[in-house]
Amino acid sequence: MPYRSRRLLTTLIGTLLLWSLPLPSWGLEPSAEKPARIALRAARLFDGKSDKVLPDAVVLIEGSSIQAVGTGLAIPPGTRVLDLGDVTLLPGLIDAHSHLLLDVDPELGGDSMLTTIGQSSTAERALLGAKLGREMLEAGVTTVRDVGNSGLNGDVALRNAIQRGWVQGPRISACTRALAPHGGQFTTLQPPAQALIEQEYVTISGVEEARRAVRQAIYDGADCIKVIVDNGHNLLSLEELKVIVEEAHRKKRPVAAHTTLDESIRAAVQAGVDSIEHGYSLPDDVVAPMVRKRIFLVPTDSWVEVCDSFDAKAGNAERQRQMKERCRRNITRANDRLRRAAAAGIRVAAGSDMYIVMPGLTRGQASVKGFVAYAAAGLKPVDILRAATMNAAELLRMQDRIGSLEPNKLADLLAVEGDPLKDIHALEQVRFVMKDGQVVLDAPAQKKRVEESTR
Secondary structure, eight states: OOHHHHHHHHHHHHHHHHHHSOOOGGGSOOOOOOOOEEEEEEEEEOOSSSSSOEEEEEEEEETTEEEEEEESOOOOTTOEEEEOOSEEEEEOEEEEEEOTTOOBOGGGOSSHHHHHHHHOOHHHHHHHHHHHHHHHHHTTEEEEEEOSOOTTTHHHHHHHHHHTTSSOOOEEEEOOSEEESTTTTSOOOOGGGTHHHHHHEEEOOSHHHHHHHHHHHHHTTOSSEEEEOBOSSOBOOHHHHHHHHHHHHHTTOOEEEEEOSHHHHHHHHHHTOSEEEEOSSOOGGGHHHHHHHTOEEEOOOHHHHHHHHHHHHOSSHHHHHHHHHHHHHHHHHHHHHHHHHHHHTOOBOOOOOOOBOOTTOOHHHHHHHHHHGGGGGTOOHHHHHHHTTHHHHHHTTOTTTSSSOOTTSBOOEEEEESOTTTOGGGGGOEEEEEETTEEEEEHHHHHHHHHHHTO
16 A cells, blocks of 8 residues: 555544544533522512512522522521522512513604614614613513514514523513504505515414414414404404414414404404403403403503603603693503403403603613502502512413422512512512522622722
């Protein structure tokens, strides 16, 4: 064999032998270590189930899961202890009606949402969603259901990025594009702008199109199905709605129904959707069927609590007057329907529907103010807390993982100053946030570090 051939063969054999040898330690994955153990101490704890707070609370956490919750629990040696002091621990909040990829400035005038969507790509809006998601997380909202207006499946992209640890944000239940009558939620558009409709919605006409749209949404990555039952001038039929619910439930996806008119609410309830979104009118004849079918009401009343901020943004006195008058009418209507729903036993899940720029507030702060607004309708603090924890978790079909503080559930928690069971405004005083066992916000520790650095 020629020398060059022998040399080539020797090199090849040597390479194969090297490949067959065990890798050196620096090339191996690190050996599996035991999950970190953390103990949280706090003066009080609301577990999401009881109607009372637990005193002298201890939560034992291992990795991403809660191991034990109780009063004065013994803390195993080697556990990292975080003493949070005079605060109340509670489950991470859940916003069941969010729009993380939409931040509309009402000062744009006209159809400000259409203007915003037309000026931004889905990629830009996903990056915006990362920013707004972080703001939600720092306000104690650890899970959201994003219900559309996210471009071409931008909510799925953001959900996946958060799951992979690329960015920090709340756990997302994504709906992809909402199913809707022709026109989506836009007024009549000229041909050049009509492409925006298909970017934001899957418009349907007929039962087979409805079935196909659900299947497409699930293929696109939908965790839930959002359907616009009415858009002010067009309504989906009962037959279309029944097919949507049937197909979604066959794939174990809940259906959220945007409804604003009596007729659309009745059709959605008859079809067996999982939640009525908005439902401002809520006719009396749907109340009993909603209770019987265990259909949630997601009252999106965030504007009740932030009306003053919105008015301050208005450009002139006349616009301020119009906005205040509109707020008064809407507040009266919203409070009435929520009061009737709660009295009748309709289950309520918290949803902010926050999608506009609020001066002086982060997206998370504005959304939590929406939960606080339920108090104006007479809801007790404990009922508001359950709407934003256990009830919302059940609506999202995540009740086995989140919504309460108990063993084997994910370690999603926040700590607030004061006692939210006595004053629901305590939700606005967030001092500590944890998601999946990872500390997201620790305000006292940050304050201490700043003080030490200035000495």
